[in-house]
Amino acid sequence: MLFDRQLIFVVGKGGVGKTTVSCALALAAARAGKRVLLCEVDGVSRAAQLLEVEPAAPGVAGPVVDGVSVMGIEGSAALVEYLGMVIPVRRFLQTVTKSEIYQYFVAAAPGLKELMTIGKIWFEAQRIDKRSGKALWDLVIVDSPATGHGLQYLRMPQAARDAFGAGLVRREADKVVSLLQDPRQTAVHLVTTAEEMPVNETVTMEQRVREELAMPLGSLFVNRLHLERFRPSDIELLEKAARRSRRPEVKQTLGAVAKRAREESGWTTLNRQHLRHLGAAGKLPRVDLPFVFSEEFAKQQLLELVDVIEAAA
Ligand SMILES: Nc1ncnc2c1ncn2[C@@H]1O[C@H](COP(=O)(O)OP(=O)(O)O)[C@@H](O)[C@H]1O
Numbered sequence: 253m254l255f256d257r258q259l260i261f262v263v264g265k266g267g268v269g270k271t272t273v274s275c276a277l278a279l280a281a282a283r284a285g286k287r288v289l290l291c292e293v294d295g296v297s298r299a300a301q302l303l304e305v306e307p308a309a310p311g312v313a314g315p316v317v318d319g320v321s322v323m324g325i326e327g328s329a330a331l332v333e334y335l336g337m338v339i340p341v342r343r344f345l346q347t348v349t350k351s352e353i354y355q356y357f358v359a360a361a362p363g364l365k366e367l368m369t370i371g372k373i374w375f376e377a378q379r380i381d382k383r384s385g386k387a388l389w390d391l392v393i394v395d396s397p398a399t400g401h402g403l404q405y406l407r408m409p410q411a412a413r414d415a416f417g418a419g420l421v422r423r424e425a426d427k428v429v430s431l432l433q434d435p436r437q438t439a440v441h442l443v444t445t446a447e448e449m450p451v452n453e454t455v456t457m458e459q460r461v462r463e464e465l466a467m468p469l470g471s472l473f474v475n476r477l478h479l480e481r482f483r484p485s486d487i488e489l490l491e492k493a494a495r496r497s498r499r500p501e502v503k504q505t506l507g508a509v510a511k512r513a514r515e516e517s518g519w520t521t522l523n524r525q526h527l528r529h530l531g532a533a534g535k536l537p538r539v540d541l542p543f544v545f546s547e548e549f550a551k552q553q554l555l556e557l558v559d560v561i562e563a564a565a
């Protein structure tokens with residue numbers, strides 16, 4: 253269910269954990285035996301860092317480690333790669349890409365980089381391994397850009413299709429749109445935290461994915477969730493025990509634990525209240541990911557989330 257498609261987009265507000273969830277999904281899918289390509293769009297190689305692999309050049313698949321290969325995708329690099337396929341003569345290609353008019357065109361053409369980004373993703377998703385004749389990747393996971401316009405590149409193929417009449421561009425755009433909108437092949441997973449702003453943004457995003465993009469929604473990942481570890485009756489017991497104890501060190505320790513338990517339980521309640529406002533996004537299959545408390549969030553912490561995802565898949 254979580255990775256039974258061939259192309260997965262992970263979207264959400266900046267900072268909620270898109271890159272983290274994309275990496276965890278990739279590792280969980282690889283554990284299930286899939287050959288996974290994880291694409292980080294306009295990223296800062298955070299995915300490679302988290303997975304503890306060397307980042308490769310933009311548009312190049314890095315080495316497969318734990319069943320996952322990481323690729324950074326960047327619009328202008330994708331455009332050069334695309335032109336390389338159209339203009340196979342290297343010397344001529346360089347003349348083109350170094351020219352002033354090219355630089356001007358790339359900077360000025362609205363949406364060109366986004367179009368090239370999604371084109372490159374499409375190319376990788378349908379890429380055939382020449383030796384085996386089968387798909388090169390079982391699953392392509394796309395970690396969306398960090399900016400507020402994280403859905404922009406998903407809209408470009410439709411825009412291109414509508415802007416061009418019959419012809420090559422229209423045919424190419426049609427192919428990409430059909431893949432993006434096909435519920436058998438594609439899913440958009442939403443990531444949020446159980447806080448006010450991210451929840452609001454999730455409501456908007458869910459609607460835009462469904463109505464504007466007409467893309468199939470997958471699951472909702474609620475990240476950094478405080479889980480209820482103490483029942484209210486347990487907290488009361490702790491507090492009572494702290495009050496009654498005559499030994500100061502026991503009194504102090506029990507008191508501190510009770511206070512911490514109350515705090516954690518307060519977070520749980522707050523989280524739950526915010527999640528009531530998810531609207532239609534709240535009806536999606538949901539995966540709760542715990543807040544992993546640690547000084548630094550690294551691969552070891554990531555693996556805790558992989559276990560949760562594996563159990564939910
Ligand atoms: N479950 C979690 N528990 C604790 N910290 C987390 C968790 N998930 C993500 N983080 C931390 O939250 C921050 C944002 O995560 P990141 O995946 O980079 O978000 P995004 O890609 O959406 O901007 C990072 O510092 C990350 O380590």
Ligand SMILES: [Mg+2]
Nearest residue numbers: 270271298398
């Ligand atoms: Mg990110």
